[in-house]
Amino acid sequence: MDRIGVLTTAAGFGPQAGEIHLGDDAAVLGPLPEGHQLVLCSDAAVAGVHADLDLLDLADLGWRAAVASLSDLAAMGAHPLALVASVITPPDTNPELILAGLVEAAAAFSCPLVGGDLSAGSQAVVDVAATGTLPAGSAMRRDTARPGDSIFVTGPLGASAAGLRLLRGGERGGELIEAHRRPRPRLREGAVAREAFVRCAMDISDGLGLDLDRLARASTVGFELFDIPAALGATEDEALSGGEDYELLLISPDAGGLRRAFAAAGLRAPLEIGRVHGDPAARLLRGARFTPDGYRHEVG
């Protein structure tokens, strides 16, 4: 097992960080800012499962694995601290190409890749663990939605699924395909929402329907949607059940306050798509019931 010893951007650590020591058994990071907590997650991308390498390149696989983990940090409202990655490759696959995508994402989102390891395997796999920090007690969680809260998303949905559809149809460029190849975590949106006292959030990695259902179960609430904002060129079905857009679900009792905080931060206005329902069984779209499984519409 070779060690990865890469530092993409010391600047990403910010002034609070002290020593960064690399190329050892483990990376040593600076002390956390005072009164801050550590946030920790991991996400794996498997070639052929999470990415079709006939349509995406190895650097895309690395980028997407980094973004999946960074998006988990965004969903908690955390500031990124550092990534480690384990890269597994079959003999015909160059791990450097995957690493290049990881390093690009690490630089783009100011979260240095500080270590990891390289192994052989029969299938390309990239697993990225991410650490972040946030002020103690301020994490946005899945289990804190309350009846009457407004449900927001940080942007229109379905671009990644539409991009995959276009790639499969033979197209090779354009915004939708870029959204599929190189999704972006909503780190600033997550931090601004947390600072605006949002305490319930989740990233949309598996589709709005499935992920909102998970959030509702965690909070023992239902939900009613009155809008499914589809990205330009995406179908409503892609917006509802396509994954990997990495927009955030933000649940807030103070819709006006959240809008003002986003405007003050210069961020695109969040989109209000529905309301939290007191009945934990409620799964409504424009008054009609739909099933959680695949989120096909049903007459309620």
Added chain:
Amino acid sequence: MDRIGVLTTAAGFGPQAGEIHLGDDAAVLGPLPEGHQLVLCSDAAVAGVHADLDLLDLADLGWRAAVASLSDLAAMGAHPLALVASVITPPDTNPELILAGLVEAAAAFSCPLVGGDLSAGSQAVVDVAATGTLPAGSAMRRDTARPGDSIFVTGPLGASAAGLRLLRGGERGGELIEAHRRPRPRLREGAVAREAFVRCAMDISDGLGLDLDRLARASTVGFELFDIPAALGATEDEALSGGEDYELLLISPDAGGLRRAFAAAGLRAPLEIGRVHGDPAARLLRGARFTPDGYRHEVG
């Protein structure tokens, strides 16, 4: 991608930890103890590469992946804080069995498994990222060995390689096989060495010869060994080039001080096996030169 939401032992966090929040996009851990740094690493175990599943079971695969990462913490002298794991399994493999081994190791070494994810793939893979803490500036590194320092190992070597040999020969029980199936990280030894002012260390995951060569390169020094302590039942070759014993290499200018610290902590006495050499090209065993590649003896 299902999320892993397991807490193996809150006690592992120690009194310094605050809130632990699980089952979300990421785990939220307590603030670090004051003046402490964060240590971060990851290690992957791939079925068929790092473990032969004809000889080991899936729980062993999980245990060994956790230990590989915990051993990296031990080598830095860090206290374990938390693990996250990504588990990838083919359709015929039950991820719960791998998780069971991960959870057993997490409990055995007081480092809670706080999250991760489950994915499908063509080959079983377990990737474990570990976080730990240590007092700022005290990390044991690979690049700080100085000529004249004593080279110690925390125990006799080759047990894991000997156990694998016995397993391949059809045996199924005994201490050597247990050493291969269920290696143990030397967390206490690492912490005691760090407290005794050792500043250079590394874990032996790929064999004494290969790992000591890496440490010497990182420190721009050579080494001279006068002993290869083999575990009872292991050959000298297994002790020199067998991996996965996870004993620690400890490099100290104060051999007596290190021995006293281990005795005071009730630990088995560390074994002095050689000395750091001022010539970066020196690779000597009992006065004879040997090549770094595979560590076969040569007349010097």
